[in-house]
Amino acid sequence: MIKKRQNLRILPCLLLVACAEEAPPPMDEAQLAYQKQLQEQLIRAQPGEVITVPAGVHPINRGLSLNVSGVTLRGEGMDKSVLSFKGQLQGAEGLLVNASDFTIEDLAIEDTAGDGLKINEGKNIIIRRVRTEWTNGPDEKNGAYGIYPVQVENLLLEESVAIGASDAGLYVGQSQNVVVRYNRAERNVAGIEIENTFSADVYGNVATENTGGILVFNMPDLPQPGHSTRVFQNEVTTNNTDNFGAAGTPVASIPAGSGIVINSNDRVEIFDNDIAYNHTANIIISSYFATGYQGTREMAADYDPYPETIYVYGNRFSGGGSSPDGLDLKALKVAMFGVSGSFPDVLWDGYANPDNLDAAGNLAADHAICIDNGDAEVLNVDLPNGSDNIVVGAAQHRCQHDKLPAVVLAAPLH
């Protein structure tokens, strides 16, 4: 028996350990040899070195990592060179990179236990034609993030594919000077997520069949707040997959059927996108209060929970808001728009910083949520007042902001 002072909850865990490890995945000598060879190459790498991953499916059962700057890891194609982590025994990610001047291209990372590719702190990062995928499709047991650069500066993430992540497929966190373009994110909880990041351009991507297509978020307590993100010329369609993320994660609050979601972020520009058939709403603009994580304790003094200076224009909307996720939203939709009706294209939770209101009680011009997008309307669900005064509006949001400058990647990433 287990010692007396342990609590009973430990018991199932121990059993679970035994079960999980009853059948370690078979790895033959050659497979083990390749894993060892690749990790040794990563350890011994010198700046300027190119490490190649040959075509083929390479089983890997422990986390790989790179700590040397100036290295390129290159496969023969994201459908040819596959690092398969099915049954991974160890490592919170498939490949962890703690280095700068790093390029990874033309390979796939499949079925990791945790995150697929994590890059933690670094400058001048190129991720190109990399696929991260959980091959069983959406499943709450999948790893959290597909491609996960965090605290990086000068990042080009392009032509990559992320499928099946139980949090975000492509996630850029706490970073600056970022271009995310021509990628495809499908069947993740969040397709593409930009969090606590400033100066990011997200364009030419396809986000489809996720729970939420493209997210621009700000979370409290982190080293840097995010702002200044442009989301344009993307195709954000049919993101209606049931939310399969673990409760407690920031994305768990995303209703299925969300196209583009801004949460607590400022200076976000959404334009020239095709946004269609996202059943809750094509665009959602919300505050930290709408996530339900606030609790009773005081928020960090330096955290701004309100989405402000938002500019939505020139997008092509169709078919959103017809079947929102969640009983409250469903009931609201039927009550206001009828069984066959739909929410407007933009949903706003209604939270506005009381310090930034004008005499009429609307957000002052500098901070306004501007929806200048043809006849697109805004549903203010008035969460601050318990949804007592839900209104559909357009006129008070018909405004413009100065446009954000394009992100210019610094040398050597032109």
Next chain:
Amino acid sequence: MRSIRYLPLLLVLGACEQTQRDVELFPADQPPALLSEWGVLAARDDQLVLQKDVIPYELNTPLFSDYALKLRTVWMPDGAAASYRAEQEFDFPVGTIISKTFHYRKAADWRAANASVVHASQDDAETGVPPLNLDDQMLLETRLLVRYAEGWQAFPYVWNAEQTDATLEIAGDFRQLTLQKDDASLQVNYVVPDVNQCSGCHTPDHSAGDLRPLGPRAWQLNREYSWWQDADSQLTHWAATGLLQDMAVPPETAPDSLQDRARAYLDANCAHCHNPAGAADTSALNLNIDAPLDRKFGICKTPVAVGRGSGDLTYDIYPGKPVESIMVFRMQHTDPAIAMPELGRGLVHAEGVALVSEWIATLAGEC
């Protein structure tokens, strides 16, 4: 001065006639293939012995490593000393070699077909005083941290089946173990870290990126150790024998209260990443032993990039409610997507879970 510390060693070795060889320093880019070549440790006559001027030490609150025992040693070049620092690990001189040997007490039927059968140890101080008796103990790996002018380097060595020497394995290794703990038998894939994983923990300042020892800090070393054959603190002996210079008044004693013990445990097991400059500063969780007990310590803190590590829970530490605390949830799991710490354990540390749970249960307040 330095010769004082040879005395207990000679007493312990007793009748052993073997002479001790000198430690040899190798260049950082030319580590020897065999551990024995360093001349820090040697396996002979069914014993693991320390070589000349190699000093063993113990910590108050060791890192949990799958119930392994650990023999820790330090060696410094003749005449060189570490400088005392109150907050950080001591500043060791160039040429210092720190070793940590992971071993288990053998079970009766320890050479089973597929996995070695060994006993779980509740307290790695059970290692006791070297030499280690290899009839009783199975050696798994010895990790070296060597201080060069450019900084520390890590070298993981894996012991051979004959237990005669250990081989450098920069890509790490796996070992199948059956661990007998109380009445249970636990299967564990014991992981020897690769060189990069060494720095996964030993780089407490992730931006700076330099390796550092984690254990040899004042509050960790301030305890008696029977190797010295008296009740004085190791720090006193280190200072008296010239291993340590500029010692200030050391911190009071070993962590004692429940909260002190829990915080010491969290520091030793988590704070190498979860500190304001650590690899996990991305999470904004700071578990340093001197960090304020506020949201950034996890109190009512919502997670950032936790994935299914959240366990469907909202707060890292929910005061009074260990079962609703993400911290406890992650400690209770071994799935790599959930488990914390991420490196260094394949089993649940039940006693650590109990300690942290007990402490969280005493915290007051709502989230």
